[in-house]
Amino acid sequence: MTLVGVLAGVAGACTMEEQMRLLVIGGLASLLLCTAVADGRIQRDVKAPLIDAGLRPSAPSFRLSDGKGTTIELSKFRGRPVVLNLWATECGGCRAELPTFVELRRNYKAHDLEVIGVSMEVMYESLKTATEGWARVRPFVQSHGLQYTIVMDDGSVEKNYHVTAMPSTYVIDKRGRVAATYVGVVDAADLMANVKAVVAERE
Numbered sequence: 076m077t078l079v080g081v082l083a084g085v086a087g088a089c090t091m092e093e094q095m096r097l098l099v100i101g102g103l104a105s106l107l108l109c110t111a112v113a114d115g116r117i118q119r120d121v122k123a124p125l126i127d128a129g130l131r132p133s134a135p136s137f138r139l140s141d142g143k144g145t146t147i148e149l150s151k152f153r154g155r156p157v158v159l160n161l162w163a164t165e166c167g168g169c170r171a172e173l174p175t176f177v178e179l180r181r182n183y184k185a186h187d188l189e190v191i192g193v194s195m196e197v198m199y200e201s202l203k204t205a206t207e208g209w210a211r212v213r214p215f216v217q218s219h220g221l222q223y224t225i226v227m228d229d230g231s232v233e234k235n236y237h238v239t240a241m242p243s244t245y246v247i248d249k250r251g252r253v254a255a256t257y258v259g260v261v262d263a264a265d266l267m268a269n270v271k272a273v274v275a276e277r278e
Contacts, residue, residue, distance in 0.1 A: 119168070119171075119259060119260040120260065120261075120262040121257045121258065121259040121260060121261055121262055121265075122257075122262045122265040123246075123255040123256055123257045123265065123266075123269065124255065125246075125254055125255050125269050125272055125273075126253070126254055126255060128248075128252075128254075128276070131248065131250075131252035131253055131254055132252060132253050133251060133252055133253075134149065134157075134159070134245060134247045134251055134252060134253045135149075135232075135235035135236060136148065136149040136150040136251075137149050137193075137231050137232055137235070139193070139226035139227060139228065139229060139231070139232070140205070140226060140227060141224060141225060141226050142209045142212070142213060142225065142226075142227065147191065147224060147226050149191075149247075149251070150251065152189050152247075152251075153249070153250065153251050154249055154278055155187045155188070155189055155249060156186075156187075156188050156189070156246070156247065156248055156249055156270065156273045156274050157188070157189045157190075157191060157246075157247040158176065158179060158188065158189070158190045158191070158244065158245070158246055158247070158266075158270060159191050159193060159244065159245040159247060160172075160176055160190070160191070160192045160193065160242060160243075160244045160245075161193050161195055161228075161232065161236070161238060161241055161242060161243040161244070162192055162193070162194060162195065162241060162242050163194060163195045163196050163199035163200070163241060164194075164196060164211055164212060164215045165199065165200065166199065166241050166242060168241070168242050168259065168260045169241060169242040170219075171260055172242060172244075172260045172261050172263075173219060173221060175261060175263045175266060176190050176192065176221075176223060177220060177221060177222065177223070178263075179266070179267065179270060180222065180223040181222075182267075183270060183274060186274045188270065188274060189223075189224065190223035190224065191223070191224045191225075191226065192221065192223060192224065192225045192226070193226055193227075193228050193232050194208060194212050194225060194226065194227050194228060195228050195232075195233065195238070195241060196208035196211055196212055196227065196228075197227065197228065197229075197230075198228065198230070198233055199241070205227045205229065208227050209227060212225065212227065239258075240258050240259070242257075242259065242260060242261075243256070243257065243258050244256070244257040244261050244266070245257075246266070246269050246270060246273055248273050248276060249273070249276060249277075249278040250278060254269065254273050255269045255273075
């Protein structure tokens with residue numbers, strides 16, 4: 076398949092310019108990190124079913140830095156619902172949905188909902204260190220008013236969550252299980268409904 080054919084078939088969360096850049100940087104493997112595709116259609120306003128409680132898989136834990144010297148460990152949030160969003164500053168689809176997570180954190184803060192944004196910057200931009208990643212992420216977080224927890228992936232989330240596309244979002248229940256998974260730009264109303272349901276569940 077030609078390059079034009081590949082790009083035409085991968086109509087995802089990234090712009091054409093972003094797709095071209097990622098192909099140059101890291102080939103098709105990198106391109107997949109910012110595309111969420113089904114039948115050649117852009118995956119926006121993605122909805123996800125709430126998995127029956129008895130069938131939910133455990134969410135892989137992680138220990139990642141928030142850039143301020145604090146280590147964030149997912150397992151420490153047991154007893155609280157968590158929304159986990161995998162994103163990068165130059166991923167167009169990721170940027171489009173960020174206001175949803177800001178609103179989610181604001182609306183459900185009183186219900187102990189934790190919103191965690193896992194930056195995939197090192198992988199996405201083929202950077203060498205987390206320091207390089209934070210140099211990009213810190214000013215972005217400030218300028219976009221992302222007032223929720225942001226951590227930098229060290230490769231563990233990419234591996235353990237089998238990341239093949241971005242953005243990816245996981246609703247995790249109070250028992251640390253994945254209740255819903257979104258691959259692509261979330262449908263805000265659907266995400267809010269799933270979060271509301273998980274918040275209302277007993278542990």
